[in-house]
Amino acid sequence: INGIVTIDGVAASGKSSVASGVARALEIPYLSSGLLYRAATWAALENGLTFDTPEAGRSLTALLGSWKEGGQPLTLRPLAGGNQIWQGDHDLTELLHTAQIDAQVSAAAVLPELRGWVNAELQAVTPPFLAEGRDMGSTVFPQAEYKFYLYATPRVRAERRVLERQQDLESVEAALKLRDERDARQSAPAPDAVRIDTGGGTLPEIIAQVMGHLSS
Ligand code: CDP
Known part of the structure; x- marks a missing residue:
């Protein structure tokens, strides 16, 4: 592989473990x-920003921009064993997989300004790499060599x-279905994805199934 592989899918489809x-x-x-969307959601909640006003997207990307200018950017560390998000010398990763972030992240992810910020962070990375999410093959890396x-x-x-x-099966399933609905717009598979x-x-x-496609 000398280019880009994309793995997209719905919430808890196994994307990150497979990736x-x-x-x-x-x-x-x-x-x-997804970890970038989760980190931006965390940043908004920490700073009392909401997602339901016309200026929500601009306010959030202004906050992220000011952290960068101040030398404290949110930074994705794309380790093969598991991604991390750091701000300066703080590892935020373990704060990002909570039921509260799960419940809020889709409202942030529909903001076009935030999608632009995430996409620019990813597109600044030099291949080869594998990108995982909802719209990696359809929108962010349409030129990818292999898509799943x-x-x-x-x-x-x-x-x-x-x-x-820390939740029961019924509430986890209900929360996943709600997120499926809210994420539907950016979750359509690329037509050329396996x-x-x-x-x-x-x-x-x-x-092994994915590896089989990559080597054939
Ligand atoms: O593993 P799971 O699908 O639960 O979460 P994730 O991949 O960390 O994504 C968290 C949220 O970020 C999703 O529910 C979407 O709202 C958003 N997201 C997105 O809109 N586009 C992406 N490419 C990736 C994530």
């Missing part, structure tokens, strides 16, 4: 676009996610 496994096998970094789209039923996804959150049902195999099997 990490494939990136390690290929010995290239992977970029989690992962999906699974809400129940299968909720059964996975409940292992990572579609994989991740309910149909174990993690190593899905990684």
